[in-house]
Each structure stands twice: as structure tokens, then as C-alpha cells.
Amino acid sequence: MSKLAEKLIAGEFVVTAEVAPPKGVDLDGVLATAACFPPEVVAVNVTDNQGANMRMAPLVVAALLHQGGVEPVLQMTCRDRNRMALQSDLLGAAAFGIKNLLLLSGDHPRFGDHPHARGVFDLDSVQLLQAADRLTAGQDLAGRPLAGSPAFFGGAAVSPQAEPFELMFQKFRKKVEAGARFFQTQAVFCEAPLTRFMEQAAPLRVPVLLGVLLLKNARMARFVHEHVPGVRVPEHLIDRLDGAADPLEEGVRIARETVRLARRHCQGVHLMTLGCEDRISEILC
Amino acid sequence: MIISRQKDKEDLLRHLEGKHKVFLVGCGACATVCKSGGEEEVSQMQEWLVSTGREVTGSVVIDEACHIMRAGRDLRHNRSAVGEADALMVMTCGAGIQSISSHTEKRVIGALDSLFLGNVRRLGQYEEKCSLCGDCILNETAGICPVTNCAKGLLNGPCGGMEEGKCESDRDLDCAWMLIYERLSRQGRKGVFARVVPAKDWGHRHQPGRHKIR
Ligand code: SF4
Ligand code: SF4
Numbered sequence: 001m002s003k004l005a006e007k008l009i010a011g012e013f014v015v016t017a018e019v020a021p022p023k024g025v026d027l028d029g030v031l032a033t034a035a036c037f038p039p040e041v042v043a044v045n046v047t048d049n050q051g052a053n054m055r056m057a058p059l060v061v062a063a064l065l066h067q068g069g070v071e072p073v074l075q076m077t078c079r080d081r082n083r084m085a086l087q088s089d090l091l092g093a094a095a096f097g098i099k100n101l102l103l104l105s106g107d108h109p110r111f112g113d114h115p116h117a118r119g120v121f122d123l124d125s126v127q128l129l130q131a132a133d134r135l136t137a138g139q140d141l142a143g144r145p146l147a148g149s150p151a152f153f154g155g156a157a158v159s160p161q162a163e164p165f166e167l168m169f170q171k172f173r174k175k176v177e178a179g180a181r182f183f184q185t186q187a188v189f190c191e192a193p194l195t196r197f198m199e200q201a202a203p204l205r206v207p208v209l210l211g212v213l214l215l216k217n218a219r220m221a222r223f224v225h226e227h228v229p230g231v232r233v234p235e236h237l238i239d240r241l242d243g244a245a246d247p248l249e250e251g252v253r254i255a256r257e258t259v260r261l262a263r264r265h266c267q268g269v270h271l272m273t274l275g276c277e278d279r280i281s282e283i284l285c
Numbered sequence: 286m287i288i289s290r291q292k293d294k295e296d297l298l299r300h301l302e303g304k305h306k307v308f309l310v311g312c313g314a315c316a317t318v319c320k321s322g323g324e325e326e327v328s329q330m331q332e333w334l335v336s337t338g339r340e341v342t343g344s345v346v347i348d349e350a351c352h353i354m355r356a357g358r359d360l361r362h363n364r365s366a367v368g369e370a371d372a373l374m375v376m377t378c379g380a381g382i383q384s385i386s387s388h389t390e391k392r393v394i395g396a397l398d399s400l401f402l403g404n405v406r407r408l409g410q411y412e413e414k415c416s417l418c419g420d421c422i423l424n425e426t427a428g429i430c431p432v433t434n435c436a437k438g439l440l441n442g443p444c445g446g447m448e449e450g451k452c453e454s455d456r457d458l459d460c461a462w463m464l465i466y467e468r469l470s471r472q473g474r475k476g477v478f479a480r481v482v483p484a485k486d487w488g489h490r491h492q493p494g495r496h497k498i499r
């Protein structure tokens with residue numbers, strides 16, 4: 001069992017963070033970042049061609065992290081591979097000892113750096129969760145038996161603030177039904193929508209790690225508010241960043257408050273610090 | 286209906302190089318409704334061909350050019366005009382073009398691009414509606430096709446990119462899943478949200494397809 005799974009099952013409050021594979025073959029940066037996460041960070045997500053921008057295969061980066069003693073959460077999207085490639089990559093991940101997965105639909109190719117690529121989407125995120133679940137049960141999606149099965153701990157994403165709530169929640173429920181064992185959320189900054197979501201989610205009994213995004217300044221906060229689907233940054237936080245002598249310091253303070261919010265409502269946090277990984281200890285204290 | 290549009294005249298000229306006598310074929314069905322290959326367009330094409338110094342040996346608008354037997358019959362009725370021609374210019378969808386090419390060894394020049402299977406809102410305004418997936422889910426999606434109308438063809442609900450009912454891929458487009466959700470709600474049923482839809486069977490789309498349906 002992965003450390004992430006163990007701690008979540010034991011009811012401990014867990015912390016995850018994330019790194020992006022390099023655009024190129026130079027791995028120094030990403031490996032150095034991963035190595036300097038404080039010990040509270042249980043596992044590190046490795047993003048998969050995030051924002052539909054082509055980068056090194058996350059499977060390789062996750063395998064290297066694992067070998068270096070950092071527990072990875074391998075992200076996998078449905079955009080670039082059909083069901084055969086996805087399953088074979090999953091089996092490959094298992095061979096490296098990777099257990100944690102975050103299974104996603106993936107961003108549309110249109111806005112990435114290969115806008116003319118054909119999006120595959122042979123499976124959707126719910127079906128990819130089913131596939132991982134099937135593999136864990138010793139079968140592929142076609143029902144054929146496997147010679148040795150992986151032991152995945154499959155997770156999924158959710159946007160607690162997406163509207164309409166009921167539509168988002170129906171999909172969330174399907175993900176649980178399809179085998180999601182934990183969730184990492186899109187960034188949330190206020191309590192009311194989080195409380196609403198967590199109350200409805202409680203009967204499904206699946207751990208939720210609250211997405212905590214480090215806001216570096218008011219401009220970034222405004223951009224996120226306007227352009228990231230399902231994310232709302234309240235005006236008073238933007239004002240705080242605007243008025244702060246040191247906006248990054250203020251952002252760290254806001255992130256720390258959000259972690260406290262998570263401690264009250266969720267089973268952990270997923271930190272998105274975008275290059276400011278050195279501030280993680282402060283955010284957690 | 287198959288929505289089609291005429292190719293550029295430039296493009297057609299390239300294919301017409303060295304062909305001086307042309308027989309024209311139109312279609313009485315989709316291409317007529319799309320105004321890309323009906324009586325009117327065939328006669329305009331004839332005028333244009335003549336203006337380029339070519340001779341049109343004859344023309345026919347077949348009821349449904351995709352109907353292989355009917356296309357064969359209509360070509361036989363025009364045997365001499367077809368025989369005289371250096372090439373047949375076919376103003377139909379790709380299925381119609383191949384129905385004609387299966388009846389003649391002569392050079393067949395397709396004059397249209399087939400775009401998609403869709404509906405006509407008004408002339409020139411078309412909406413893509415079906416991707417012919419062979420495994421129709423419309424009964425569970427309140428009659429709105431996610432395979433065709435969702436930018437990712439998702440089957441279990443919206444992606445995280447949906448924002449205020451608009452699609453991640455293009456904020457001017459409605460998210461298909463929002464439309465499905467709203468119509469299902471108005472009908473007071475859960476539809477596709479009542480179950481986890483498993484991976485789609487794309488086996489119906491294997492190429493080349495041979496189908497015998499009775
Ligand atoms: S689900 Fe969509 S693509 Fe498939 S047959 Fe029905 S309408 Fe066509
Ligand atoms: S926003 Fe809606 S229509 Fe667009 S890709 Fe996502 S689910 Fe599909």
C-alpha cells in the first residue's frame with residue numbers, strides 16, 4: 001500500500017504537492033524540487049502534459065521520483081492515448097512500483113502548444129478510473145486476465161465550486177462509483193462552498209484533499225478568478241494582495257489560512273505552489 | 286443529412302487540366318438541400334465550365350446519388366453523353382461520388398467536400414449532430430449527442446473545463462453536458478447520470494465497414 005493510501009485510511013491529515021516534467025530532457029530542476037519538499041508532503045503529483053503542453057512522459061518522471069524515495073502520484077489524462085496505451089502505461093507504472101494515480105480527462109488540445117493535435121478521449125475520466133480498478137482486480141478493460149495485477153490507489157479531480165452544483169456532483173458521484181479512492185480538488189478559497197460540497201460528499205466516504213493554490217499577487221489572483229474554470233477568488237483576498245507591501249508574503253498567509261480551512265473540513269491538502277516550493281513549510285505551519 | 290460544400294474553383298481547375306469534355310452529375314437529396322449539387326448548381330457549374338472553354342456533354346441529377354443501383358441506371362440512360370466525356374464531374378457527397386465511380390472507368394472529379402452529418406437551421410447554417418458512432422446514447426442524454434457535441438466526446442458528464450455552461454474548447458459554445466443536464470432536469474429524470482457509462486464500443490466504426498441490416 002502507498003503511504004498516501006495508508007495515511008488516508010488511517011484518517012491522518014495528508015499533504016500532497018506537485019511537479020511538472022521538464023520540457024526537454026533536463027531533469028535536474030524537477031528532481032531537485034521534489035527532493036526539497038518538507039517531510040509533511042506525503043506524495044508528489046507528476047502532471048501529464050498539463051494544459052495540453054507537451055512535456056516529458058510523467059510515467060518516467062514518476063518512476064525516477066519513486067526510485068529517489070519520493071512517493072509519486074502519477075497523473076494520467078485521456079487526451080493523448082487510447083484505452084490500450086493508457087492500460088499499458090498503467091501496467092508499466094506498476095512495474096516501477098507506482099501506486100498512486102490521478103486520473104483525468106485532460107485539457108482540450110486547442111489551448112496547448114500543439115493546437116492541431118487530435119484529442120483522443122477514447123475513454124473519459126470515469127472510464128479510466130474503471131480501467132484502473134479493473135486492472136487492480138486482475139483484468140483488463142476487455143475482461144482478459146492479467147499475469148500479475150497492479151495495486152493501484154486511484155484518485156480523481158473535482159471542482160467543488162463548479163456550477164451548477166448538482167451537475168458537478170453527479171459526475172463526482174460517478175467517479176466514486178467507478179473506483180476513485182481519493183480526490184484532489186481544484187483550488188478553493190472560501191468556506192461556504194466547501195462546506196456545502198463536503199456535507200454532500202460525506203455519505204460517499206471518500207477522502208478529499210483540498211486544492212490550495214499559492215496566490216503570488218493580485219494580478220495572478222484576478223487571472224485565476226477570471227480564467228480558471230470552477231475557481232473563484234473572493235474580492236477581499238484580491239484586495240489583501242493588492243494592498244500588501246509584500247504580496248507573496250500575503251499569498252503565503254492566505255494559503256496558510258486555506259490549509260486551516262482544510263483541516264476543519266477535509267482529509268488533507270494538495271498544494272500548488274508554482275515554483276515557490278520553499279514556502280511550503282510556512283504554509284503548513 | 287450529409288452537409289457538403291463546393292470545392293474551390295481553383296482546386297477544380299487543377300483536376301480539370303487536360304479534360305475538355307465533361308459530364309455533370311448532381312444529387313436530388315442532400316446536395317440539393319445544401320445548394321451544393323442540385324439542378325440549379327449543376328446548371329451554374331455548366332455555365333462556368335463553358336466559360337473556361339470546356340464542353341459539357343450532358344448532365345443528370347440523380348434522385349439519391351448514393352443509391353448505387355439508381356446511379357447506375359441513370360448513367361446508363363445517359364450512355365452516349367457519358368461516353369463522349371473525358372471526365373465526370375460529380376456534385377454529391379463522398380458516398381455519391383463513389384457510387385458514380387463504381388459504375389465507370391472514366392476519371393471522376395468530385396466537386397464537393399462532405400463535411401458532416403447534421404441539420405440545416407437555415408440555408409448556409411448547419412449544425413453537426415451525429416458522428417455515426419453505431420452505439421447511440423441519445424435515449425439517455427435527452428436527445429442531445431455528447432459524442433458529437435462535447436468537444437471531448439465524454440460520456441459520463443462534463444469535464445472540469447466547463448464554465449457557466451460554456452465549453453472549455455470555445456467559450457462561445459454551450460457545453461453539451463450543460464444542455465443535457467438542463468433538459469434531463471426539465472424532464473424530471475436522471476438519464477445518463479443514473480449509471481456509469483462504460484468505455485464506448487468503437488467496433489461499429491471499424492474500417493472498412495460492411496453492413497447488412499435487415
Ligand atoms: S450517440 Fe451521437 S454519434 Fe452516436 S449514433 Fe447517437 S447521435 Fe450519432
Ligand atoms: S466543457 Fe462540456 S462540451 Fe466542452 S469539452 Fe468539457 S464537457 Fe465537453
